Amino acid sequence: MKLPxxxxxxxxxxxxxxxxxxxxxxxxxIGVSSVIIMVSLGxxxxxxxxxxxxxxxxxxxxxxxxxxxxxxxMGELSLDDVDYLKESMIGVVDVIPFFRTWKEVTYEGRExxxxxxxxxxxxxxxxxxxxxxGRMISEEDVKNHERVAVVxxxxxxxxxxxxxxxxxxxxxxxxxxxxxxxVGVLGIAASTVSLSxxxxxxxxxTFRDIWRMEGEHPEFFLITYDARTGERDIIKQAEYLLNNxxxxxxxxSRFMMSGIESEMNLINNIINIMxxxxxxxxxxxxxxxxxxxxxxxxxxxxERTREIGIRKAIGASSQDIQSQFLLExxxxxxxxxxxxILVGVGISSLISLILAxxxxxxxxxxxxxxxxxxxxxxTAIGIIFGFYPAYxxxxxxxxxxxxxx
Amino acid sequence: MIKAENITKIYGKGExxxxxxHEVSFSVEEGExxxxxxxxxxxxxxxxxxxxxxxxxxxxxxxLNGTDVSxxxxxxxxxxxxxxxxxxxxxxxxxxxxxALKNVEQxxxxxxxxxKEREEIAKRVLTEVGLDDRLxxxxxxxxxxxxxxxxxxxxxxxxxxxxxxxxxxxxLDSKSEEDILNILRExxxxxITLVVVTHDYSVAKYAHRIVHFRDGxxxxxxxxxxxxxxxxxxxx
Ligand SMILES: Nc1ncnc2c1ncn2[C@@H]1O[C@H](COP(=O)(O)OP(=O)(O)OP(=O)(O)O)[C@@H](O)[C@H]1O
Ligand SMILES: [Mg+2]
Numbered sequence: 001m002k003l004p005x006x007x008x009x010x011x012x013x014x015x016x017x018x019x020x021x022x023x024x025x026x027x028x029x030i031g032v033s034s035v036i037i038m039v040s041l042g043x044x045x046x047x048x049x050x051x052x053x054x055x056x057x058x059x060x061x062x063x064x065x066x067x068x069x070x071x072x073x074m075g076e077l078s079l080d081d082v083d084y085l086k087e088s089m090i091g092v093v094d095v096i097p098f099f100r101t102w103k104e105v106t107y108e109g110r111e112x113x114x115x116x117x118x119x120x121x122x123x124x125x126x127x128x129x130x131x132x133x134g135r136m137i138s139e140e141d142v143k144n145h146e147r148v149a150v151v152x153x154x155x156x157x158x159x160x161x162x163x164x165x166x167x168x169x170x171x172x173x174x175x176x177x178x179x180x181x182x183v184g185v186l187g188i189a190a191s192t193v194s195l196s197x198x199x200x201x202x203x204x205x206t207f208r209d210i211w212r213m214e215g216e217h218p219e220f221f222l223i224t225y226d227a228r229t230g231e232r233d234i235i236k237q238a239e240y241l242l243n244n245x246x247x248x249x250x251x252x253s254r255f256m257m258s259g260i261e262s263e264m265n266l267i268n269n270i271i272n273i274m275x276x277x278x279x280x281x282x283x284x285x286x287x288x289x290x291x292x293x294x295x296x297x298x299x300x301x302x303e304r305t306r307e308i309g310i311r312k313a314i315g316a317s318s319q320d321i322q323s324q325f326l327l328e329x330x331x332x333x334x335x336x337x338x339x340x341i342l343v344g345v346g347i348s349s350l351i352s353l354i355l356a357x358x359x360x361x362x363x364x365x366x367x368x369x370x371x372x373x374x375x376x377x378x379t380a381i382g383i384i385f386g387f388y389p390a391y392x393x394x395x396x397x398x399x400x401x402x403x404x405x
Numbered sequence: 406m407i408k409a410e411n412i413t414k415i416y417g418k419g420e421x422x423x424x425x426x427h428e429v430s431f432s433v434e435e436g437e438x439x440x441x442x443x444x445x446x447x448x449x450x451x452x453x454x455x456x457x458x459x460x461x462x463x464x465x466x467x468x469l470n471g472t473d474v475s476x477x478x479x480x481x482x483x484x485x486x487x488x489x490x491x492x493x494x495x496x497x498x499x500x501x502x503x504x505a506l507k508n509v510e511q512x513x514x515x516x517x518x519x520x521k522e523r524e525e526i527a528k529r530v531l532t533e534v535g536l537d538d539r540l541x542x543x544x545x546x547x548x549x550x551x552x553x554x555x556x557x558x559x560x561x562x563x564x565x566x567x568x569x570x571x572x573x574x575x576x577l578d579s580k581s582e583e584d585i586l587n588i589l590r591e592x593x594x595x596x597i598t599l600v601v602v603t604h605d606y607s608v609a610k611y612a613h614r615i616v617h618f619r620d621g622x623x624x625x626x627x628x629x630x631x632x633x634x635x636x637x638x639x640x641x
Contacts, residue, residue, distance in 0.1 A: 005514050016502055310498045313459055314559065315487020315515040317480045398459045402498060 006320075010327035013300065014335070021332055024296040027289025028336030028381065029343060032374045034282035036344025038275050039370040041351060043363075059093075059227065060126060061234050061259040064220035066252070075246050075254025076217040084245070085221070089237045091229025096122050097218035098195075099207050105151075105200060106174045107159040114155055116175060116200045118207025118215065126222045127195050132187030134169035137203050145205045149173065150184035152197035175200065178210055231259040286377070289336060290385040297329050297389035301396075308393055309401025322394035329386020330379055337378025341371055406567060406598050407433040407456060412465035414451050414621075425451040426462070427621040433567070433600060438593040440609035441602045443618030449602045452618075453571045456600065457492045458482045470566055487515050491560025493570035497552040499544040505531060505555045506540045512563045530558040534588055550581025557588055567598040574608060586611065 014021050065074045082095045099118030104111050117123075124136045132153060141148050156168045171182040186197045195201075208215030225234045235257045246254050301308070308321055316324075345366050352364030414426040425448045433439050441449050454460040455467060458474060467474045469489060474482070486492070499508045509527040518526070531540060534554040544552055553573060560568055570589065574582035582605075590611055593599045601608065609615050610629065617625040 002517065009514075012502070306498075307500055310500060311511070311515075312483070313457070313486060313492050313494075313498065314512040315483055315563070317483035319480065320483070320515060399454055402459075402494070 006323055006327055007331070010324055010331055013304075013324070013328045014331050017300070020296065021335075024292045024332065025289065025336030025339065027285045027292050028333055028378055029340040031282045031285035031289055032337050032340025032378060033344035033347060034278040034285065035374055036341060036366060036370055037348040037351065038278040038282065040344070040348035040364055040366040041271055042275060043365060043367055059225050059231075061223045061225070061231060061238065061257050062220060063223055063238060063255060063257045066254050066256045068256070069249055069252070069254065073249045073254065075242065077221060077255070078217060081242070082221070085223065085238060085241060088241050089234065091225045091234060093224040093226055094122065096120060096126055096222045096224070097204065098123065098220050098222070099204060099215055100219040101211055101214040103176045105155060105159065107171065110159045112155050112158045114152070114198050114200060115195075116202060116207070117195060118204040119201050120204050123201065126224060129195055130187040132185045133166050134182070134184035136184055137201060142203045142205050145209055146203055147178065147180050147206060148183045148203065149175070149180040150186060150201040151182050152186045152199050153188070154197045155200065156182070156185060175202070231261040235259065286381060289333070290381045293329055293333050293382060294385040294389060296332070297325060297386055298392070300328070301325060301389050301393040305396060305401045305404040308396050309398050309404065312396075312398035313402060318394040322390045325390035325393045326383065326386050329390065330382035333378045333382030333386070334375065337375050340378070341374050344374075345371075406435045406437070406470060407431070408468040409456065410466045412452070412455060412462045412467065414448070414455065414460075415463045425621050428465070429621070429623055431616065431623065433598060435598055436593075436596050437614065438590075438599045438612045439601070440612035440615045441600065441618060442604065442606075442609055442615055447618040448621040449618050450571055453569050453600070453602055457490050457569045458486050459492070483515075487512055488563050489566045491563070491565040491568040493553070493556050493560050493568065493573045495572040495575040497544070497549075497556045497576075499552060499555055499559075501544050504541045504543055505536060505547065508544070508555055509558045509562055512559060516563055526562055527558070530561050531555070534558050548581070549577050550584055553577065553581070553585050554588065557585070561592070567600065568592065570599070570601045572602050572604065574603070574605070582608070
């Protein structure tokens with residue numbers, strides 16, 4: 001008897017109890033989708049670990065006041081700290097200050113309140129911001145205190161009511177009644193430092209001239225470092241130097257620092273917990289699912305005792321019967337596996353989508369191996385838990401089976 | 406064709422042991438039509454099951470077509486049930502979820518016949534038993550007589566050496582009974598060996614020979630001289 005024939009007979013068996021089969025499979029469906037979600041999310045950090053990140057972007061530390069402290073104890077950075085850190089730290093490439101304030105931007109009577117950042121020319125390459133049109137603020141601009149601005153396209157959109165981004169450079173806008181010439185347009189790009197296409201960049205020097213109060217202290221530094229130095233090391237050095245200069249509050253630094261590694265550690269912790277929870281759910285549900293398969297197969301064998309007797313009477317061997325019911329169990333479990341794979345891939349894509357919105361570096365996706373593995377595992381469950389019922393079916397005495405009501 | 410020697414069948418053990426057959430020797434020639442009669446519980450079905458390789462004797466030898474079946478493996482027995490024997494039951498024993506056509510195809514699936522050929526043969530045999538207009542009906546959509554005809558078709562498709570029928574008309578009205586009997590007689594006239602268990606003399610009278618059972622033993626054999634319809638008696 002050929003395999004396709006066997007499969008057909010077994011499929012008929014599963015199909016004749018569709019709803020019951022589906023209920024039985026819930027355990028396996030939940031188990032498999034948990035595994036898929038778990039592995040898919042776990043793989044989201046792989047790309048970063050694998051070092052496939054844009055080099056510079058991954059090798060930077062964000063330094064700012066320790067917002068956990070009371071206002072009067074929080075550290076405040078100064079421009080002197082740029083050179084202080086740059087000269088004292090080993091492995092550092094650059095320290096880039098950012099000033100920031102919220103201002104009203106106006107153009108031809110329309111206004112828009114947004115974040116304005118005072119930056120140096122290097123700000124663009126370290127922030128992952130994307131210059132869509134025009135040019136970035138230059139070293140000259142900074143040196144000469146020029147009234148130029150690089151403006152997020154979203155702001156210009158709102159101010160002009162137009163989406164002809166290419167025409168924006170050359171416009172004259174006002175930031176709190178100060179005239180600025182738009183020289184560049186920022187496009188859409190997620191950034192780690194809350195600068196976006198809704199930000200206005202102006203030369204740091206101009207910023208400090210106009211807004212003396214906000215220009216006194218940089219809001220944050222971005223410290224970039226070389227490939228031989230680790231994130232922990234940079235954070236330790238910076239913390240040590242700043243603590244030395246500014247002192248600590250009951251042992252706690254007045255500043256805080258974070259890098260992509262620390263951010264990733266946080267995510268990794270969450271993922272580890274999820275992995276553990278989902279892993280247990282998966283293990284338990286697969287076991288329950290397996291027992292479900294065994295249970296339903298035992299019921300099926302019992303219900304179909306007469307069928308077994310008939311099949312034996314017309315020439316089925318014990319082996320034929322055994323493989324028929326084993327195949328049914330495999331189809332049942334494997335079918336659950338397939339549904340579980342679909343559900344799992346669906347849910348993890350959704351979660352991945354959400355994470356990708358919050359974390360620039362997120363690279364989630366369901367690896368192929370876990371799909372194959374899930375399929376293999378559920379098939380194995382079918383074999384393991386289907387074996388006993390199938391064996392029991394094969395050992396039925398044909399006469400007794402025929403007489404079964 | 407069939408040669409059973411000193412067949413004893415004991416069900417159960419010890420106190421509750423039932424001796425259903427006691428040293429029964431029974432043979433059937435090729436092309437013969439044998440009827441088995443006897444009161445309820447006399448061991449007729451037990452013998453049929455053993456002859457049909459559905460059950461094995463406690464002791465004794467059973468030779469089918471020259472081969473000793475007594476010590477065969479499960480697989481070999483399945484093969485014999487599949488190809489050499491066509492079994493017809495009182496309760497039809499069709500697979501309820503399958504159509505008449507599919508039911509008749511089943512033995513050929515186990516024989517490994519390809520789908521297209523299977524369908525052709527099944528249709529042909531169903532047509533022979535007069536069910537060409539009921540191919541796609543399920544058993545519960547058929548009358549008792551029609552069901553039994555499906556069962557006969559199923560017993561025939563693998564061209565067995567012998568057909569064993571255990572009270573094939575026991576669940577049927579007299580009209581259906583006659584239909585089924587005519588089919589069986591026709592089969593026998595075409596050369597198929599036939600053993601039929603019956604309580605009904607009007608069935609048995611068509612046989613070449615009637616074997617009477619009582620308490621697990623053969624108590625009497627009669628040989629009938631057949632001319633058209635109904636036999637006259639000739640006691641051995
Ligand atoms: N599985 C079994 N276990 C125990 N005893 C059995 C079993 N099957 C049959 N018997 C006994 O064996 C004896 C013969 O039974 P069998 O079914 O062969 O009778 P039968 O001649 O076919 O009767 P009927 O005409 O009612 O069908 C009976 O006494 C019956 O009780
Ligand atoms: Mg009987």
